[in-house]
Amino acid sequence: MRLADLEKYDPITIQCHDNPDADTLGAAYGLYCYFRSRGKQVRMIYSGYSRIQKANLCMMLDKLKLPIEYVEREGQPPFPGLLITVDCQYGASNVTRFEAEHVAVIDHHRIEIEGLEMSRIQSDLGSCSTLVWIMLQEEGYPVNEDVTLGTALYYGLYMDTNQLSEMHNPRDMDMWETLNTNKRLITRFRNSNLSLQELMIAGIAMIRYSYNDEHRFAVIHSQPCDPNILGLISDFLLQVDEIDVCLVYNEINDGYKISVRSCIREVNANELAAFLTEGIGSGGGHAEKAGGSISKKLYEEKYRTLHADAYFNNRMNEYFTQFTVIDAQEYLMDTAGLKRYRKSPELMGYVRVDTIEGIGRSAVLRTQEGDVTLSVTEGTYLILEADGDIIPVSGSQFEPYYDMVEQQFDWRAVTSYEPTLKNQAKDITFRIQDYVKACVPNQNLQVYIKELTQGVKLFPLWDEDGYMLGVPGDYLAAYCDNPRNIFIIRHKQLGENYEEVG
Ligand SMILES: [Mn+2]
Known part of the structure; x- marks a missing residue:
């Protein structure tokens, strides 16, 4: 569904979820601007038991002059034309029907309500504001x-x-980098984020931690509060x-909402957040900070x-006991009796990164999985695997093992996000x-392989920080030719990309 598909309706009412947050407001305002520019009669509304009270949100409404109206739950005649619910799904429990x-x-x-005729739901995005930004660009x-x-979407x-x-x-990052915003206002919103009540919730949560001294992790269950406070508590905790x-x-x-x-x-x-929410929600983020949410319905099932x-x-315990850590610097694989495979x-x-004009010394590889910063020296390459993986390697990892050929190679991204440098x-x-x-892998690319019987986190020779x-x-x-140079081949890849050497 595109915004252009909705232009046949007039008037248009844009409804935020009950207890609106910055994201539903930012996204709704994006839609409001769009339909107004198309000459529609537009309203931006919300309902529910309580009105907007949080200081940062009141300030957002006031400074950005967002034209939102509160509508009573009861006695509301049907809305003529089109009603769009933003950052929530029509019929769900968090939005007045x-x-x-x-x-x-x-x-x-995540999709909560099945059978909606007109909908655009992209659950992998960090905010609904990003989705509206994408839709605005499509038009x-x-x-x-x-x-x-720009400020409203950014704050969302x-x-x-x-x-x-x-x-x-990556689309969240693209939006964040390109929006035109009022930085001074965002600083002001940011500094009116907490109420005294929430300060108390955060304080109480912090003294009721549970701690695992074997694996050095802490778990805290906080009272209901704004999800941002979870991040605040976890940032603080990590300094212990x-x-x-x-x-x-x-x-x-x-x-449930989680912060890791x-x-x-x-x-x-990010991996731990995905592990904690596996099959019952979604989670992700960065190596140091991540978050996620769990659906109560799926949890109870x-x-x-x-x-x-x-x-x-x-x-949490399971996560820690599931993997052994292997550091390539200190590990020598016993190759006796192991089978040899070649790619x-x-x-x-492949892409030779350092010869791209204007790439600079430090380049960011942006893919569906997020950003990786490459330090670009002579002979920095990307290997493009058939399954869509992009592997940055140094010249010594590439040149001896691949023959460059003068052939066209039609490479296309397998994800909806087209990777960039x-x-x-x-x-x-x-x-x-x-x-x-x-390029074509040559005879030198031969490996000994051993099947894993246990989970492993492997720090390869070329990356001391990422496993x-x-x-x-x-x-x-x-x-x-270098048994210290070890890596992981996924189960499926072995059959598809490697063959046994007799
Ligand atoms: Mn949202």
């Missing part, structure tokens, strides 16, 4: 000419991603010497009456597709 001639939904949460709407709109994303720290979708990893969670009306932090290289917060405290503590000599893509200092973006050349994850069924591989 009004009758309307036509209904559309624009949201970034060529000049977002950057309007600082008020800011608040929904725990002050940008739990942001993980004995705590390396922490999880803070609380109940929200339809589930890690300051050790053996635990990536899977864990029935298990108390949330027990669930989180068990699951199949099939056409692959960026010179962030100069704000120049390069499309990977424009620089792809072809590769292997699960039982995957393989540990060592280069035949």
Whole structure:
């Protein structure tokens, strides 16, 4: 569904969820500006039991002059034309249900309500403001000419991603980098974020922690509060010497909200957040900071009456006991009796990064999975795997093992987000597709492989800070010509990309 599809309706009412937050307001305002520019009669409304009270939100409404109206729950005649619910789904428990001639939904949460005829739901986005920003761009709407709109969208994303720290979708980052905003106003909103009541909730939460001294993690269950306070508590907790990893969670009306932090290289917060929410919600972020949410309905289906405290503590323990850590610097694989495999000599893509004009010394590789910063020296390459993986390597990892060939290689991204390289200092973006050349793995690329029977976190020779994850069924591989050079081959990849050497 595009915004242009909704232009046949008039009037248009844009409804925020009850207890509005900055994101629903920012996203709704984006839609308001759009439909107003198309000459529609537009209203921006919200309902529910309580009116907007939080200081930062009152300030947002006031300074940005957002034209929102409170509408009573009862006695409301059906809305003529179109009603759009933003940052929530029509019929869900967090938004008052009004009758309307036509209904559309624009949201970034998991699909809760099935069978909506007109909807655009992209659950992998950090904010609904990002989704509206994408939709405005699809119609060529000049977002950057309007600082008020830019500020509203930015603040929506800011608040929904725990002050940008739990942001993980590349589109969120694209929006954040390009919006035209009023920085002074955002600073003011940011500094009126907490009420005294919330300060007290945060304080009480912090003295009621549970601590695991074997794995040095802490878990905190906070009273209901604004999700941003979870991030605040977890940021604070991590500064405690004995705590390396922490999880803070609380109940929200339809589930749980979590915030995760890690300051050790053996635990990536984004991965832990995904682990804690697996099958019952979604989670992600960065290596140090991440967040997520769990659907109460899915939780109860899977864990029935298990108390949330027990669930989180068990699951944290499971995470720590599931993996052994291997550091390539200190590990020598016993290759006796192991089978040799070579990488199949099939056409692959590569990009020589350092020869891209204007790339600079430090380049950001932006993919669906997030950002990776590359320090660009002579012979920095990207290997483009057939399954869409992009692996940055140095010349010594690439040149001996691949033959460059003069053939066209038609590489296309497999994800909806097209990967890019960026010179962030100069704000120049390069499309990977424009620089792809072809190569073929040669005879030198032979490895010994060993099947994993246990989960492994492997720090390879070329990356001391980032690990590769292997699960039982995957393989540990060592280069035949350099057994210290080890890495993980996923179960599926072995059959597809490698062949046994007789
Ligand atoms: Mn939101």
